[in-house]
Amino acid sequence: MTTRPTHRRTLQLAVGGTAVLLALSACSSSGDSAGASASSSAGASSAGGLKGTVTVFAAASLKESFTELGKQFEAAHPGTKVTFNFGGSDALAASITSGAPADVFAAASPKTMQIVTDAKDAAGEPATFVRNQLEIAVVPGNPKDVATLKDLTKSGLKVALCAKEVPCGAAAQKALDSAGLKLTPVSYEQDVKSALTKVELKEVDASVVYKTDVKAAGGKVEGVEFPESAGAVNDYPIVLLKDAPNAEAAKAFIALVRSDQGGKVLGEAGFLNP
Structure with a gap:
């Protein structure tokens, strides 16, 4: 009679211990899996980074x-x-x-x-x-009183343009053609920054460049808008x-x-x- 309860308690402890071990094992397995997954994700993120x-x-x-x-x-x-x-x-x-x-x-x-x-x-x-849209860049103060595209054809006015094969040059030529104007610049430049620099250094009185270049130059040049530019946007x-x-x-x-x-x-x- 006295051995039966003891046997029952022993069996309960054994079952309980097994359950604890199984739970611990499950937790450990889950933790390892999550850790491995996080490590894998971090590795993938690092590997996928732009370099x-x-x-x-x-x-x-x-x-x-x-x-x-x-x-x-x-x-x-x-x-x-x-x-x-x-x-x-x-x-x-x-x-x-x-x-x-x-x-x-x-x-x-x-x-x-x-x-x-x-x-x-x-x-x-x-x-x-x-x-991007064109604008006329002139020397600060606009001493030559350039107010229109036609003004660039004034006698004695020194003008620089982008070369015709360059987009800013092609756009300038399109604007001139639409206005029926002929202009012979003192120089053709290979890019718009070179055309702008001519004005900044006061080597020319004006140049046809982009509005963005006039803005980037700050006070080194002034910009003169002209309506023909609306038909030559790049x-x-x-x-x-x-x-x-x-x-x-x-x-x-x-x-x-x-x-x-x-x-x-x-x-x-x-x-x-x-």
């Missing part, structure tokens, strides 16, 4: 805004670096089709972008991300290049340019919405 250099070929007029976006991109993606080659879109396109290593091309006109797409050096369809396309050395980071940079954040930077620089 390396993104090389961007971009129209000279994008210099200030793209430089700022490059800094923002590097801050958002530690371990990356954005390098730029700014210049005339036609020259940049020629470099790309000749095999220059680059990840992204941002041109100042669809025509210059077509050089790259026709050569099948683009990885996809270019997307227009901004537009679309700016951007594209990932086919043989991009760092395609994933390049895609992320293009996404930044086309985002609201990128649009804000470009808008503050004076670019128009696409």
Whole structure:
């Protein structure tokens, strides 16, 4: 009679101990699994992080805004670096089709972008991300009283233009043609920044550049708007290049340019919405 309760208590303790061991084992297994899963996720996140250099070929007029976006991109993606080659879109396109290593091309006109797409050096369809309008840049104080596009044809007035094959030059020629004006500049420049510099250094009295360049120059020049510019607005396309050395980071940079954040930077620089 006295052995039965003792046997029952012994059995209860044994069952209870087994349950505790099973519970501990389950907890340990669950913890190990969760830890392994977290470790795996962290490893995947680290492995998927953007790294390396993104090389961007971009129209000279994008210099200030793209430089700022490059800094923002590097801050958002530690371990990356954005390098730029700014210049005339036609020259940049020629470099790309000749095999220059680059990840992204941002041109100042669809025509210059077509050089790259026709050569099948683009990885996809270019997307227009901004537009830009012309303005006359003059020496501070506007001593030659330039008020219209026609004024650029005044005798003795020294004017610099972008070369006709450069987007800013093609747009200027389109505006002149629409107004029925003929103009012989003292120099043709290979990109818009070079045309602007001529005015900044007072080597010429005026130059036809983009509004964004006049704004970027600050007080070094003054801007004169002219109605013919409305018919010569340039679309700016951007594209990932086919043989991009760092395609994933390049895609992320293009996404930044086309985002609201990128649009804000470009808008503050004076670019128009696409």
